[in-house]
Amino acid sequence: MSIQAKLLATQSRQNEYADRKVRDMTFQADEQVFLKMLPINGVMRFGKKDSLSLRYIGPFEILDCVVPLAYRMSLPPRLSGVHPVFHVFILKKYHGDEDYIIKWDSVLLNKDLKYEEELVAIIDHDV
Template sequence: MRASQSRQKSYADQRQKPLEFVVGDHVFLRVTLTTGVGRAIRARKLSLRYLGPYQILRRIRPIAYKITMLPKLANLHPMFHVSQLRKYVPDPSHVLEAEDVQIRGDLSVEVQPVRVEDSQTKQPQGETVRLVKVI
């Protein structure tokens, strides 16, 4: 029994990487029901598995970190176990530029079409309906 446990421990030790972060690193936060994050944002079948990236404010212990939180997650405690965090590797392609969009008073947006891709005419139940695919 001891030989089997020793072998299992050696396999686990080879695959396990110690995660450590420093203040200022960015991490993703795992969304699970056990951490309370899932309950705060209503975790569903197709919801995100990770939120973030968030910045680490303070290292409490090698296994506990305090991170910055969004206002919508203000009801959660800001300290998390290292198992709930995942390292964020910065990539310039992750930065999205926001377009200058003018929003009307009725919260609608005017979008100019680029070109007409395809046009069809259908006649369901005796009515003539023209379908236009616009890019």
Template sequence: MRRRELEFVVGDRVFFKMSSMKGVIQFGIMGKLSPYFIGPYEIVGRIGKVAYDLKLPSEMVMVHLVFHISMLRLYKPDPSHVLNHEEIEISEKLSYEEEPVQILDRQVRRLRTKI
């Protein structure tokens, strides 16, 4: 048998495969650069042996809430996935100034001189 025995429980967080939905533009990107799996989303309930109900955000109202087990992948929590963001200070003119955090590399280039 070539398939894996998968089973999730209510409360697990999973990614789901969005690439199988033809003609849907995901995150403004269409084609091979669009993400293959998106999430993680929480499993709210189990429907039968191979279908799960997911809790999706309100922006995804057009997507059906029930997914087959073959479209889901378990999310393994990792602290490196959490992105810390800093507050942006906005001036009265509704603009902001970007400042580099760190210089990672520096190169000195010499131009060729004409002989």
């Protein structure tokens, strides 16, 4: 078996693995979705910075489809500094279960998109 044949076999195997994880996500206008909180400067995720902090806020309503992978959403006035068009991979379908809804009021967004880190405790130090 030649090197090119082995490379093609490996490439097709990796494509099969990748295709298993790909989800075809499309949304309709007037549908409710959650918005994933990305770790950018200026957005404090509910006062926590660890792995236990909440990751989605919403639900928000989709207004229209801009391109096949981007959707325009209606955001509340408090989030007016955020661009209203989002990629499909940071949206999550809303199923109507009230138990896991995260209120967007608790997101602290500064005007200049900067925040200060506060020291909680000093664990170790060098002399």
